[in-house]
Amino acid sequence: MPHMLKIAGLVLAGGQGRRMHYADKAFMEIDHKPCIEWVTTRLERQCASIAISANGNAQRFDAWNYPVLADTYFDVGPLAGLLSGLEWAEAAGFDALLSVPVDTPFIPHDLVGTLLPAPSYAVYAEQRHSLVALWPVSQARALLTAQLASVTEQNRKQTTRVCTLANALNARAMDFSHLYPFDPFVNINTPEDLHEVRTLGQAQAGSGSRGT
Numbered sequence: 001m002p003h004m005l006k007i008a009g010l011v012l013a014g015g016q017g018r019r020m021h022y023a024d025k026a027f028m029e030i031d032h033k034p035c036i037e038w039v040t041t042r043l044e045r046q047c048a049s050i051a052i053s054a055n056g057n058a059q060r061f062d063a064w065n066y067p068v069l070a071d072t073y074f075d076v077g078p079l080a081g082l083l084s085g086l087e088w089a090e091a092a093g094f095d096a097l098l099s100v101p102v103d104t105p106f107i108p109h110d111l112v113g114t115l116l117p118a119p120s121y122a123v124y125a126e127q128r129h130s131l132v133a134l135w136p137v138s139q140a141r142a143l144l145t146a147q148l149a150s151v152t153e154q155n156r157k158q159t160t161r162v163c164t165l166a167n168a169l170n171a172r173a174m175d176f177s178h179l180y181p182f183d184p185f186v187n188i189n190t191p192e193d194l195h196e197v198r199t200l201g202q203a204q205a206g207s208g209s210r211g212t
């Protein structure tokens, strides 16, 4: 039976991409399509609404017609984007928020179905993908607000970790290893990663597994 929860999607695209020489990761092309398109195509099929977490000029995302949420916290990494996303989702009355990094183009088409019930996050071959996660909106928003308000120079390392939030929520690790023969959460941090992912994208496009 299909679930009755209202689920929104958040694409995390607010990082600086230092290891990619400050390239805008959202617009890195794989098989002639930008990363943002790979991810939003997959989220469209499983989320009622989508928002993009990004900093800088929001107009660069105009073609996608989704709200673009800027960070209100700085120097705390992706948790700043997640908080803006949870606030947006809570104001819009969503029950759960699926977060996905923009540099993870091959996320499964049935990610929500596999991650439910929230809170949960993805694991593949013992590697934790804490940002590929399904968050219960109100509870996660409240905990993350308190977590970010408690950041000091002394505790910054611990308080800005995504897994600190996941652990506080007692989130479930969902292992995808037995479901996929390849890692669907392969992500792009360096030019070498981009090269490898482009090769995978070409090989898989149209094959029905990783292709759109």
Ligand SMILES: Nc1nc2c(ncn2[C@@H]2O[C@H](COP(=O)(O)OP(=O)(O)OP(=O)(O)O)[C@@H](O)[C@H]2O)c(=O)[nH]1
Residues within 6 Å of the ligand: 012, 013, 014, 015, 016, 017, 018, 019, 020, 025, 053, 054, 055, 071, 075, 076, 077, 078, 079, 080, 081, 082, 100, 101, 102, 103, 131, 189
């Ligand atoms: N909103 C927001 N998202 C972020 C921030 N930092 C990282 N992210 C996102 O979180 C995900 C994982 O980011 P990282 O790979 O750690 O950082 P990155 O900026 O992409 O790359 P590096 O600078 O090379 O570490 C990516 O989707 C980023 O866009 C931030 O400060 N704000």
